[in-house]
Amino acid sequence: MAKKEDISSSVIKRLPRYYRFIGELIEQGNLKISSADLAERMSLTASQIRQDLNCFGGFGQQGYGYNLPELREEIGRILGVDRERRAILIGAGNLGKAIATHMQFEKYGMRLCGIFDSDPVKAGSIAAEMPIRPMTELDGFIAENKPEIAILCIPKAAAGDIAEKLAVSGIKAFWNFSHYDMRQIEKKYSGIIIVNVHLGDSLMTLAYGLNHMPSEINGSACR
Amino acid sequence: MAKKEDISSSVIKRLPRYYRFIGELIEQGNLKISSADLAERMSLTASQIRQDLNCFGGFGQQGYGYNLPELREEIGRILGVDRERRAILIGAGNLGKAIATHMQFEKYGMRLCGIFDSDPVKAGSIAAEMPIRPMTELDGFIAENKPEIAILCIPKAAAGDIAEKLAVSGIKAFWNFSHYDMRQIEKKYSGIIIVNVHLGDSLMTLAYGLNHMPSEINGSACR
Numbered sequence: 001m002a003k004k005e006d007i008s009s010s011v012i013k014r015l016p017r018y019y020r021f022i023g024e025l026i027e028q029g030n031l032k033i034s035s036a037d038l039a040e041r042m043s044l045t046a047s048q049i050r051q052d053l054n055c056f057g058g059f060g061q062q063g064y065g066y067n068l069p070e071l072r073e074e075i076g077r078i079l080g081v082d083r084e085r086r087a088i089l090i091g092a093g094n095l096g097k098a099i100a101t102h103m104q105f106e107k108y109g110m111r112l113c114g115i116f117d118s119d120p121v122k123a124g125s126i127a128a129e130m131p132i133r134p135m136t137e138l139d140g141f142i143a144e145n146k147p148e149i150a151i152l153c154i155p156k157a158a159a160g161d162i163a164e165k166l167a168v169s170g171i172k173a174f175w176n177f178s179h180y181d182m183r184q185i186e187k188k189y190s191g192i193i194i195v196n197v198h199l200g201d202s203l204m205t206l207a208y209g210l211n212h213m214p215s216e217i218n219g220s221a222c223r
Numbered sequence: 224m225a226k227k228e229d230i231s232s233s234v235i236k237r238l239p240r241y242y243r244f245i246g247e248l249i250e251q252g253n254l255k256i257s258s259a260d261l262a263e264r265m266s267l268t269a270s271q272i273r274q275d276l277n278c279f280g281g282f283g284q285q286g287y288g289y290n291l292p293e294l295r296e297e298i299g300r301i302l303g304v305d306r307e308r309r310a311i312l313i314g315a316g317n318l319g320k321a322i323a324t325h326m327q328f329e330k331y332g333m334r335l336c337g338i339f340d341s342d343p344v345k346a347g348s349i350a351a352e353m354p355i356r357p358m359t360e361l362d363g364f365i366a367e368n369k370p371e372i373a374i375l376c377i378p379k380a381a382a383g384d385i386a387e388k389l390a391v392s393g394i395k396a397f398w399n400f401s402h403y404d405m406r407q408i409e410k411k412y413s414g415i416i417i418v419n420v421h422l423g424d425s426l427m428t429l430a431y432g433l434n435h436m437p438s439e440i441n442g443s444a445c446r
Contacts, residue, residue: 012431016424024404043406079427080434098321099422108426148433173433175426181247183266193432197425199322201239202418203331203398204302208235209416210371210396211303 007055007078014052015079017042022072034065081109087149087175088141090162092117092125092132095177096153100128110149114141118158142169151175160184167192230278230301237275238302240265245295257288304332310372310398311364313385315340315348315355318400319376323351333372337364341381365392374398383407390415 021042025033035053039046053066056074076082087110089100096115105112115132117123123134133141150171152159159180166174167185173193176182182194244265248256258276262269276289279297299305310333312323319338328335338355340346346357356364373394375382382403389397390408396416399405405417 013428015431016421016427019427020402020421020424041406078431078434080430081427083430083434085430085433093325094321095325098317102316102318103422103426105426108423109430110426149429173429175429179243193429195425195429195432197422198239198243199326199420200331201243202420203326203328203333204239204242204304205236206372206396206398206416206418207303207306207308207332208238208301209418210308211301211306 011052011055015075018052019072019075019079019081022068022075026068026072031068032065033068038066079109081107083109085110085149086113086145086147087111087151088114088116088145088147088171089151089153090116090135090138090166091152091154091158091178092119092122092127093153096151097127099151099153099177112151113145113147116141118154138165139169142166142171147171149173149175152178152180154178156180164188234275234278237267238298241275242295242298242302242304245291245298249291249295254291255288256291261289302332304330306332308333308372309336309368309370310334310374311337311339311361311368311370311394312374312376313339313358313361313389314375314377314401315342315345315350316376319374320350322374322376322400335374336368336370339364341377361388362392365389365394370394372396372398375401375403377401379403387411 021038025038025041035046035049038044039049042049053071056071056078073082084106087105089096089112092100092115096117100112100115103112112128112130115127115130116135116138117132118135120134123132125132148171150163150166150173152163152174154162156179159176159178163174163176163180163182163185167189172191174182174185174195176194176196177199179198179200182196186192186194244261248261248264258269258272261267262272265272276294279294279301307329310328312319312335315323315338319340323335323338326335335351335353338350338353339358339361340355341358343357346355348355371394373386373389373396375386375397377385379402382399382401386397386399386403386405386408390412395414397405397408397418399417399419400422402421402423405419409415409417
């Protein structure tokens with residue numbers, strides 16, 4: 001099947017959602033689905049689905065639908081979740097420990113291999129079945145284990161210096177839960193991947209929803 | 224100043240980000256900013272900024288820039304973060320406890336007033352300076368305290384039944400960290416606000432970034 005790696009950013013944004021929905025369908029025992037059914041489940045149009053999935057080389061057959069396991073494997077390959085990239089987590093506070101224990105990193109092509117905290121009281125205890133290490137061990141650990149990903153669960157004030165240090169040490173991607181604006185790092189170290197998680201923005205969306213009736217949300221005086 | 228409440232969904236999506244950036248600028252001691260400066264910081268165009276901020280009744284003056292405290296207050300009012308809506312959190316596992324302690328709910332117009340867990344061992348202990356309550360107390364607590372928001376930090380298998388029970392009890396908005404697909408609840412109880420947090424989708428975006436060079440990301444064979 002012809003595969004096009006040259007996929008637009010709008011399709012890329014939808015990839016994780018496709019991967020998740022298709023995974024759920026397979027878990028429920030489905031092996032195929034029509035574009036109309038998948039569209040309904042994902043609140044997209046069938047034509048949008050057909051157009052998007054054509055980017056991954058097809059997998060749809062007229063009158064048969066999409067082969068779900070094949071499609072999932074292909075999207076997973078494009079996403080890179082079939083790899084085992086090493087990740088470290090910095091900041092073993094409440095959120096950091098929760099991320100370390102809650103996320104099934106192997107599902108996303110990653111393995112958490114180290115957790116670090118600047119607090120000497122925390123360092124030495126255990127999270128996600130591994131020791132929390134002091135920051136003094138960070139350089140040596142990176143040199144030895146060559147992680148590619150750093151998960152930042154540290155306060156904004158500390159994030160700039162640590163992110164810079166990590167970028168210099170060879171970290172290629174940041175999953176940033178701190179409120180630190182990573183654009184400086186992004187500009188300085190070209191090719192660095194940054195994905196921010198702004199839980200506050202998400203909560204504000206909820207606040208907005210409660211504060212407005214649906215009829216107002218669909219208004220369109222300003223576009 | 225003329226204010227238009229009739230704001231398009233694309234502007235609404237940017238509101239939390241505006242609110243966050245403007246808040247940071249004020250924290251740094253700024254009282255005004257030009258649309259060009261704000262655009263640069265937010266990676267938008269100046270004309271986009273002007274168009275968006277006009278939706279909130281102006282606050283910009285030729286040759287002066289935007290009055291940041293006024294603009295922040297107005298966006299906050301539209302977002303509804305100037306309220307004190309009551310929220311409960313269901314599921315005091317690692318993630319639930321981290322959300323309870325980490326989020327500064329009052330910044331988003333909310334107050335966490337109760338935490339519940341089905342595990343009798345957890346119920347009775349303390350998180351975010353409040354007791355974790357058993358699920359048997361949920362109905363009485365809701366009747367007495369009338370929370371509007373439920374934060375779901377429970378496994379997918381339990382989420383459907385609990386979300387249904389909460390919707391029946393009068394919960395108006397869900398902040399959903401479970402992997403449960405809330406569309407059934409959304410369809411059944413019209414007017415319910417649902418905001419999902421898919422941390423896995425965010426992590427897959429990072430995986431994709433690592434798996435592809437920037438030049439490939441900008442490709443556009445499929446739109």
